[in-house]
Every structure is written in C-alpha cells, then in structure tokens.
Amino acid sequence: MIQIVDRRLNGKNKSAVNRRKFIHRFRSQIKKAVADAINERSVTDLDKGEKVSIPAKDTSEPFFRHGQEGYRERVHPGNKEFQQGDRIARPESGSGRGNEASDSGEGQDEFVFELTREEFLNFFFEDLELPNLVKTQLAMLKETKKVRAGHTSAGIPSNINVIRSLRNALGRRIALGAPYNESLIEAEKQLKDLLKRYDETDSVVIMLRKEIEELNEKIAGIPFIDTFDLRYDNRIERPKPTTQAVMFCIMDVSGSMGPEEKDIAKRFFMLLYLFLTKTYEKIQVIFISHHTEAHEVDEETFFYSRETGGTVVSSALNLMSAIIQERFPISEWNIYAAQASDGDNWDNDSIVCAKILSEKIMPYMQYYAYIEITEDRHQNLWHEYLTIKEQWDNFDMQRIAALTDIYPVFRKLFEKKNV
C-alpha cells in the first residue's frame, strides 16, 4: 500500500521555465536595476549573483477586490484591557486589519529576488560582443585532439583490434582450407568404397590413405593467424578550437595618475576580464605598469603601488611585445590588451609608441582598447593613436572622465557592429 518515491535526482529545475518567463517579462526593469547596480557598486564583486529589486506594482497581478472604503468587522486575538464599546484611534497603516495588506502585496513597494551569476552577466553584457570573435575561432584551429576513425591494416601492437583480427583469421582459414577440405571429403568417401572391395594392405588403399594424410597435413599447415589478418584501431587528429586568451592590462602609474584614475582603470579592466570569461575557458592576465620604465607586476602592485616621475609609454609596449614573442604564440592564444593612461607622455615618445603598436603589436592582437582617463583636453598620445585607429579595425579608443562613464564607454567599445 505504501509507495516511497525518491525524487531527489529528478532535477530541481522544475521552475526553470517559469523563472525564465518571469525574467523575460521584466527584462527592462531588471536591466535598469542591473545598470544601477553597476554604477553604484564596486565592479570587483560583480562576478556573482545580484540581488535585484524592481517596483512591486509592476509585478502585481490585479484581481477584483475591495478597497479601503466601507465598514468591516474583524476578530483579533490577545485582548488585554479593551471593553465592549471602547473607541480607539484608528491605527496608521491599517495594522488593525489583519493580514489584508500583506496578502494583496501592497505592503511592499519593492519586489526583491536574486539573479544568478549567469543571468546577471547576461543582462550585464547584453548586446555586447567581442570584436573579431568569429575570425578568431576560425584562425585558431591549431590545437588538435585524437578521434576514432575506423580501422587500418598497419599500426602499433597496442592498437590491435582483437575481434576484427581474429575474425579475419577465421575467414582466411576457412577460405584457404576449402579446396583441401573438399578433396578430403571426396577421398574419405572413396576410401569407404574401396574398403568394401579391397583389404587394408592393398596398394590402392595405402595410396589413398597417404593422400588423406597429406590433405590433413595441408589443412593443419594453414597458419592460425597471419600478419595480414591483423587490424588496428585507427585514430586521426582533429583540429580543436582553442579557448584560451591572454589579457594585457597596461597602466600608467606615474605621478600624474592619482588613486581616482587608477580606480577607474581598475574597474575597466575588471569589466573586460568578466567579459572575456564569457567566451574563453582559460584566461591569463598580465599586468604591466609603467612610468619611465615598464615592469610586469602582480595585481596588488599593479593597482596599489605608488610611483612618481615622468612617463614613457613605449617602454610598456616594448615589454608587451617581448612577452608576446616569448610566451604567447598567437597560434595558441587569443590576445587582448587594454591600456589605461591619463594620456601624458614624453613628446617624442608618442610617435615611437605608434610605430611599435602598428609594427610589433597590432598584427598579433584580437583587440586593443585604449582608454584615456582625463577631464582635460586630449593629450598628445591620443592624437598619435588616432592614426593607429585608422589603420587597424581591431583598435579602439575612448575617453573616460568619471566613474559613471565606464559602463557606457565599455558598451560603446564592444557593442555589436552591423556587418
């Protein structure tokens, strides 16, 4: 009579469809909430789910019900000092009405729920795409993996396919033995006949016995297995798309970059990193900071060390180029770079930068983004970089003046471009 069913493995996402429908229906409100979250919160902890609240009135489902007017009688528990006929000031917010307010959902102004990390990032990066992504995937088919592809007659012993080899051997033995077997049967039949008329010692019988013996030897002489019976499992190499990327973060840490500018740069880098994680399984991040000379540093130093002095941007570009040559062959890596600077540079260095970029760096890049963090007019580096932008499709540059500009600028850099 009793039936116990274990449903725990049945999958918990019975509500997944409903959840998707809910999110789809309120996508514009959610998008706004997500955008607000990005502007107000630290970008460093964006890589997780997000609590989102949208106006409750938007999500309410209307139905016929009574309003506040009229009169009604309610019974409540817990009387202490009231006597029949007492008159009491009407409590504010209608708390004397029991649970009506909460039932209707009017009690709360905000409908609060959590987006998963995946949903959050999807809203976050909606309408964005990595430039040149298609090209990359086609170009990057260098790594291979082995896949099965039938059988061959040559190979190494460890790949021998026993079943097929023995089947071949059996077939060959049957085929080669067939004529002998036929003669043997014939001869044995003859022998039977002869024995009716002759003795064992008669020469005809002796001859025939010898013949039979020879046939038997021939049959036994067919090899059990031969080299051309052998079959080997065949494996061939198939190209496998690589999904790894390296992201270069280049930042000016000279005296002119204050903590505020660095903060803006950091947020930009984080956004780019998050964005890349959507596409690539494995991402390596290289931090290059520079003032008059450039160093590859760890993240902590990159964002928080204080340096003074002038700026030679080309030092960083040279270092980056060297690192690419040494460690990141483009056959295996998708290379992205983001450079943040206040635009200050030694005058004659900006020309050098442009030259290094167009000759040694841009040919290897998936995408190179330059952001200039300044509220003043454009600096000399900007003007040099404009020429790069004309030459290379995968180079883009934008200016960021304040924290709130980051996301719009980021969107602008990566927005889907019509082909």
Place this chain on the structure above:
Amino acid sequence: MNNKPLSETSEWTFELIEKYHKEIARVASNFGLDTYPVQLEIITAEQMIDAYASVGMPIGYSHWSFGKEFVSNEARYKKGRMGLAYEIVINSDPCIAYLMEENSMMMQALVIAHAAYGHNSFFKKNYLFTTWTNANSIIDYLLFAKNYIAQCEERYGEEQVEAMLDSCHALRNFGVDRYKRPPRLSLQEEKDRQKDREEYLQSQVNELWRTIPAKEVIHSGNNDRRFPQEPQENILYFIEKNAPLLEPWQREIVRIVRKIAQYFYPQRQTQVMNEGWATFWHYTLLNQLYAEGLVTDGFMIEFLQSHTNVTHQPSFENPYYSGINPYALGFAMMTDIRRICEEPTDEDRHWFPDIAGSDWNKTLHFAMQNFKDESFISQFLSPKVIRDFKLFSILDDDKQSEIAVTSIHNESGYQYIRQALSEQYNLGSNEPNIQVYDVISKGDRALTLRHIQYHRMQLDKSIDEVLKHVVRLWGFDVRLETVNEAGSITHVYECKH
C-alpha cells in the same frame, strides 16, 4: 506497553520511513481515519521551493507568475527569512506527500501523520472536496493542461498564450461555480472531447451573435430583455461560452484556468478546518506512538517544539501578528470538541447540548465531514476557545474617526464573536460580489458587470487594470456598475476596447 522504540537517532532511512509509516497507518486506522492510498516522495529543499511556486501541484503549466513566486521564495529562503513549511499536499488519489531530505526522522514522521493521514482523510471525506473535486483524475487533468498550454505556445507563440493566461488569472476567483457541481475531469475524456468541444463551442457562440441588425433594433427598443436572463456569478464560464471573438484554443485556456480554480476553491474555504484537523491528528497519532513506547522522549521533545511553533498565535499588538493563525485556531477548536465530548462542563452542556458527553471521535468526524470554515466556526466555536484566545471584535467604519470594540470574550460577547469570526471566513463577503449582468441590451456587444455593494465597500483602484483583462477576453467594451445596498447605481467604470 514494552515496545522497543523504532529508532533512537534523528537520522532517517528508507527502512525507517517504512517502519514509521506502518505504525502511523495502523494507529490512524484504529482511530477510524479513512484515507486515499499514500505515496511518499523524498525531495530536496530546492524541489520544495519548486513545489511551493506551483501551489503544490505536482505538474503545472508554465507561466511567469509561478516564476515570480519561485524567485521571491528562493530569495527569502536563502536569506533565512523563511523556513519551509513542512508539508504540501493536494487531494489526489493516491495522496502525494513530500518529505524533505533535510528533515530529521521526527519531522518525516510528523509530515506523514499530518499530511498523509490528517489532510488525506480530510480530502477524502469533507463534503466540499467530495462534491467539488475528483481526487482520482486531477493529476491527469493537470498533465493535460500542461501539455495543452505547451502546444498552444508552440502554435500561437508564448506571448499570446501568456497574455491569455494573465487575463484569465485576473478573473480566477470569479471562475468557480458556487452552487452547481462541476462535471468530472478525466484525461481521456478531456482529450476525446476537447476537439468536439472546440467546434461545438464555436457554433454556440455564433448562434448567440447571429442576430441580424434588423432584429437588434427591435431588441434595443425592448429594454427589459437581457442576456443572460439571470445574472451569472461564474464570469470565466460565461466568457468561455459566450465571448464572441475568442479562438477555440483561447476558450480551452479559459476553461483550464477555471477548472483549476474550481479545484482549489474548497481548499480556500476550509483552511482552518483542514489545518486544524491535520494538526489535531498529527498530535494525537504521535502521542499514541509515544504511549505505546514506539518513539523516544527525545523524539517527543523535538516534536512538541515543532508543534508549538506551528500552533503559536501571536496577539494583535505583536509585530509578527498577521491575522488569526489557522493552525492555532483549528487545532484549538478540534481539541476543544474532544474535550467537550469527554469532559463537558456546565457551560458546554448549555452551549453544546447535542455533543457534550458524546463519542468524541464520531463527533469530530461529523464536524470534519459536513462543514466549511464559516459554518464550522458558527457551529463549534466554544466560549472556552474564545476566552483562551482572548478574542475581541473591532468595527472599522470609514465614516467614523475611531474604530470601535464591538464585543470581547465575555458572556455577552461569545455569540457575537462567533458570528463575526464566522463571517470573516465567508469568502462570499470577503470578495466583491460581481456578476455578469447583461451583454446585449445596449446593442453594442458591451459586457456589463454588476458589483453588488456590501457594507459600503468599494472596489480597489486596481479595478481599471482588471477591466483591461476582461476587455481582452471579451473583445468589446466592458462596463462595471456598482450597485449600493439600496439598489441604485453609484459608480460606473468603463473600459473601451
């Protein structure tokens, strides 16, 4: 008795669940509980939240509102602000009860007693459930509904189906027959008849609207001719049968929402009784196991803690107060009926001459079978329970600047409080009384609804939103007239197509 306890630790296993179930079933049948066969399902907390979102329906059609329910429950659960109720059960045959894997053995036993025997026996015997719902075909029907709606989504697009469901949900509470028994639901019949129905319904609708213009003139001159001739309270039913422009599949969706609303209607009318009954029986059954030595002291202490939490009634000034707790009131009333039968006082003999001193189990079964919350309270709320809860009634009249205490838990107030509380559980007066009044007399196919006012209560301002949904279903203008208790029209809301 010198029985050995079934288990000593709080861990559960499948064997233990079977053992406990066997004992609970035995004790329950000794008490005369008549139930559908039981199916216990072990689920995870996340699956429980799933089950919540679909009001316990094991299979449900998909709609964003269930998703909304899900995400808000999930957020609250993750914040730790919501414990999961330990039971969700609907009246199906077999009766499916969910056991959460996180629960201790005690909780599993409690849920088995509460849901699989308490609620289950209520579903099988209460007159509302036996009259209005079919436990043996509901799962099939839900499956039919889910597949049908999924098919519609494929054929007509998710957006159209969603819009249709939104509108039907807005009228969900007005899609029930209060006085007529609905026909049986069955998957096979549904499938067989659905096709015929589509054609038949469409032809019926055409019949109604075939009035040629010349005739219409005559009709509009003749103002006392209305259709429907009598006002109809089941608005969704009226729309399903008569809305001029609905496609057959849209009518079927109206029907599905209506049928499911009808199915849950008894649930809404028997909250106090149903929970009270189930709570009374889990308390009684587990105490019986304890008396027989089948459960340990530790089990009972853990059990009593859960039980007292569930039956806690915060008083009105408590910040956690949100109305009367149906578990608390129901349990108190059920327990009190037993007390009145077993140890009646003079007061009880005066108030309940029929049941004082009678067989408690028979009386309790009688009460369970033949009442709904409203009538149950007006029949069985005793002065003792009123005193224990310190009940008092408040009249809130918007014409007065102050609210008034109309009665308290004293000799002169018992009868008054009983009636006031009974009225509070009367769905008919809690929901506005709105009926389909007329569709043809004006000659413009506009649908006229009538709201009969009660206690001068007006409709909430969300009415305009609701009317938009009615317009979407009806396909022409919709008018809603509020008629006051004196019989004259005081408000007219209109929503143009």
